[in-house]
Amino acid sequence: MNADHARHYFRETFAAEPDVIASAPGRVNVIGEHLDYNGGQVLPMAIDRRIYVAIKARPSETLSRVVSENQSVSAEFDIQAILRSGQWWDYITGICAAFPSRDARLPQIAAVVTSDLPSASGLSSSAALEVSTCVSLAALVADKRALKDLALLSWNVENQFVGVAVGVMDQFASALSVEGHALHVWCDTLDVEQVPMKEAVLIFDTAIPRSLRTSQFNQRREECDEALRLLRQRDPELENLAAAHPDEVRAAHLPATLEKRALHVTEENLRVEALVAGLKKSGSVSGETLYASHESLRTQYECSTPELDWFVDNARKIAGVRGARLTGAGWGGCAIAVGDFDALNDAKDELCTAYESSFRRKPKVWLTYAAQGVRVELNNQ
Ligand code: ADP
Ligand code: MG
Numbered sequence: 001m002n003a004d005h006a007r008h009y010f011r012e013t014f015a016a017e018p019d020v021i022a023s024a025p026g027r028v029n030v031i032g033e034h035l036d037y038n039g040g041q042v043l044p045m046a047i048d049r050r051i052y053v054a055i056k057a058r059p060s061e062t063l064s065r066v067v068s069e070n071q072s073v074s075a076e077f078d079i080q081a082i083l084r085s086g087q088w089w090d091y092i093t094g095i096c097a098a099f100p101s102r103d104a105r106l107p108q109i110a111a112v113v114t115s116d117l118p119s120a121s122g123l124s125s126s127a128a129l130e131v132s133t134c135v136s137l138a139a140l141v142a143d144k145r146a147l148k149d150l151a152l153l154s155w156n157v158e159n160q161f162v163g164v165a166v167g168v169m170d171q172f173a174s175a176l177s178v179e180g181h182a183l184h185v186w187c188d189t190l191d192v193e194q195v196p197m198k199e200a201v202l203i204f205d206t207a208i209p210r211s212l213r214t215s216q217f218n219q220r221r222e223e224c225d226e227a228l229r230l231l232r233q234r235d236p237e238l239e240n241l242a243a244a245h246p247d248e249v250r251a252a253h254l255p256a257t258l259e260k261r262a263l264h265v266t267e268e269n270l271r272v273e274a275l276v277a278g279l280k281k282s283g284s285v286s287g288e289t290l291y292a293s294h295e296s297l298r299t300q301y302e303c304s305t306p307e308l309d310w311f312v313d314n315a316r317k318i319a320g321v322r323g324a325r326l327t328g329a330g331w332g333g334c335a336i337a338v339g340d341f342d343a344l345n346d347a348k349d350e351l352c353t354a355y356e357s358s359f360r361r362k363p364k365v366w367l368t369y370a371a372q373g374v375r376v377e378l379n380n381q
Contacts, residue, residue, distance in 0.1 A: 001116035003377035006052035010112045013067050018054035018112075021378040022136035025050045025371050026123035027173035028203050028336055029327050030182050030285070031293050032272040034301055036167025038224055039188040039240025040269040043276060044169050045197060045370040046177035049117040051128040052377065053092075053136045059107040066092055068113035079108050084161060091126055094161030095133045098153055104143040111136075121205050121364065122333040126162070127170035130154035135175070135374045142381060147374065148192075151175035177373035184276050188240055195279050197370045199322065200341035202315075202348060205364040206307040206355075208332030216303065216331050220261065227262040230254055242269040264300040268293060285338045287323025291316070294325035303330030307359055311335040314354065318347045341367070 003021050010018045025046035032042035058064065066089050067074040075089035082097040084090055092111065100106055111133075119125040134150045137143070145153075155171040158164050169185060172192060177183050181194040228241045231252055238244055242265050249262045271289050278286045294312050298304040308326040312335060315324035320343025326335045337344060348365045355363050 020139040024132035024374040040242025041272040044173035045182040051115040094157035124170040131174040179372040202344040260300040290323030
């Protein structure tokens with residue numbers, strides 16, 4: 001999958017050449033789980049699967065059209081009067097609605113989407129679609145807004161227009177990642193830094209439906225809010241839950257469940273700092289820190305599943321694997337193993353076969369390095 005493919009698909013669809021093409025990657029979180037909504041730190045990286053958006057301006061038309069190679073139904077809409085549809089193109093039309101500023105107005109457009117990034121697998125295709133749309137529109141009208149502003153715009157669209165309450169990590173990772181680096185994000189201040197990260201990452205999708213996820217996730221958010229409220233009775237200045245120290249949490253004698261949740265959040269935040277410091281110093285990921293993260297998610301945040309635990313236990317047995325843990329919200333979804341590319345490549349088929357015979361489910365795997373964030377692939381403007 002590349003920009004040429006998107007250009008060909010555009011030509012086939014609209015019998016014309018696109019004016020601009022931008023592509024944006026999916027992401028995986030290396031460490032810092034359930035910290036975004038607690039004001040903590042996260043360390044995602046872009047993966048080498050991308051969504052391409054190719055656009056041509058149609059200034060003399062009254063309607064816009066968007067076609068995705070991965071969807072059977074295409075969209076027709078007036079870019080000056082956008083309504084939410086509940087369909088896949090809301091990610092695109094939402095960006096079109098939020099994009100205009102005093103200096104940037106949009107003409108009607110013809111657009112295509114092509115992608116090798118699996119959708120709804122927890123690799124954040126939604127953010128990749130928003131960010132690639134946003135950056136291709138910026139190229140189309142020569143808008144000079146900073147990438148960080150476009151990432152924030154994309155984030156607002158997912159929260160407010162599409163209506164999915166997500167942290168800022170996904171849009172930041174897709175927009176701001178640099179090849180060969182993970183992206184260290186402080187979710188309270190929205191500061192970022194690039195951290196060199198050369199190791200390979202195996203992403204393992206357990207193929208467990210995410211049915212429990214929403215209710216459990218909402219419950220965790222409420223528990224964290226309640227833990228913060230109680231901690232603030234002792235420390236009114238506490239800015240967010242991740243800003244507390246684990247000792248402070250222990251000293252507060254919270255109800256047992258809340259204490260476990262708060263310990264996960266505060267300890268995980270320290271683990272992000274430790275792992276980042278190690279990466280900067282030695283260039284490699286501390287495997288022990290990844291295993292400790294998983295253990296905390298399993299026992300304190302209680303968002304793992306037997307399938308995710310199975311993966312971590314089995315990855316640990318492979319020579320050349322440095323560490324492993326569940327990634328994303330948990331309750332199904334994906335896990336990662338970090339280490340030597342050849343070792344992970346050699347082990348992945350065996351892992352899949354063994355998983356399938358244990359759980360009667362076919363997993364999916366992707367092997368990746370830290371990839372480049374959004375980029376403009378073509379600009380004929
Ligand atoms: P994730 O972000 O984990 O992949 P989401 O449910 O947040 O899962 O986003 C998936 C949605 O994004 C899809 O249901 C679809 O609406 C949209 N989407 C993703 N990839 C594409 C694509 N290639 N073409 C059209 N829509 C897409
Ligand atoms: Mg998403």
